[in-house]
Amino acid sequence: MLLQGKTVIVSGVGEGLGREVAVAAYEQGANVVLGARTEKNLVKAAAEFDEARVAWAATDITSEQACRNLVDLAVGRFGALDGLVNVAAQDQVFGGVADADFEDWRKTYEVNVVGTLQLSKAAIPHLARESGTTGIVHILSQSMWLPATEVKQAAYAASKGALLSATYGMAKELGPQRIRVNAVVPSWMWGPMVQGYVSWTAASQNISEEQALAPITSRMALPEMATDGDVANAAVFMVSPYAAGITGQSLAVNAGDFMR
Template sequence: MLLKNKIVIVSGIGPGLGVKLAIEAAREGAAGVVCAARSAEKLDDAERRIVEITDRCGVLKCVTDITDRAACERLVAQTIERFGRIDALINSAFVHGEMDYASTANLDDWHGPLNTNLLGTLKLTQSVLPQMKAQKSGAIVMVNTMAVRQVPPLGEAGYAASKAALAVSTKYLAKELGPHRIRVNTVHMGWMWGAPVQGYVAWQAGQLGIPEAELKAQIATGIPLGDIPTDDECARAALFMASDYASAVTGAALDVNGGAWMP
């Protein structure tokens, strides 16, 4: 089991990758999963789904807005009080913002993605560091996007800019925290077949007047593995970077996209 006896915090619990990260962490043997989201309803759903697969993983639910440093520190304090340690933090919380272009965007709209994807993620990361430094161990995984690697046909400039800044910050963190045996890595996700993408495909297929299966197949033609990866698969790749199997890896970026983008 990748995460046997680990205590794992997952931010951004939601209907897509976030909840799958929590579920798969529990499936991979975590002794405790701390679920953080702005919505208590999403946290209740995550707990229910974890309990369905195992009774050996403690679940702590924390309503948290990661842009609020006090909320981040409450989350960490509650985690330490309940479990005594923090082995991994998976930073999955994000705001996508408008589908826009750098040349025409209302730049005031970029504050949302920047405040959450960059500054909020760093606030939560900074909040776990005292505990990880005391332990002399820890793994932090930043969930990033393929839109940082290549410009997509749809406008995602503000979202991509916030994530690009996070990717650079991750390298700084890896260098700064290495002496404390704290690893910091990035996973760049591409298309993920789960609730958000399923919703997009249903909407776009309706706009184009074509079957959903046809649109899905069109997207898959750009993926060498021949299909859109599931969010379960993508979650497991992220959790690998948090596991002891990646104990010699820090400052790295793992592309999780079925080969849609290759360096």
């Protein structure tokens, strides 16, 4: 198992990717510590695991104290911290720059950049090692490289680009403490959010869901888009000791939608 006996924090645990990351880490032997703003999502997710290997706390990552509390919970409950996967994000701001409400942009950056880095900062003292390595993984978005045409989310894309830059800087900064910092970069991924989008598009245009999906999948090298679970598996690999020699990298999980 990739994470046998390790302890990993996962932020943004809801119905989609955050839950999938927690499940994948747990199935690879980890103790999982779950954070999210919505307590009912945490209760539901935690019920899937052996209570001896799970802990959770309602966590708003824009609060430094809440970030410290989540890290303290992990260390207090399981004695150590070996990894952090930053999934929590704000993605509900739509449109481009010409029509931007920059107050909404600031809120997006406060979560996606500042909040993510606050949680990472809280974890750093507990991730430092004298031998072996530990890992931080940021979940980013292909839209920072290739703007989406179906849904315009300039604020979200720009915030993820900023976090990619931070990934590189953190990898260099924290390498001497044996902390690896990497990014996993999904494109469209099949899960609750995309399922909802496809259903809405089909209904609003009076077409089948297959027809709604076709313009997206037709540009991918593989016949189907990656799933939330595929992205979660990549994150678990990157945070695990199997990726001991990898830092400052971005791993795209996109079924060949975009190659670089």
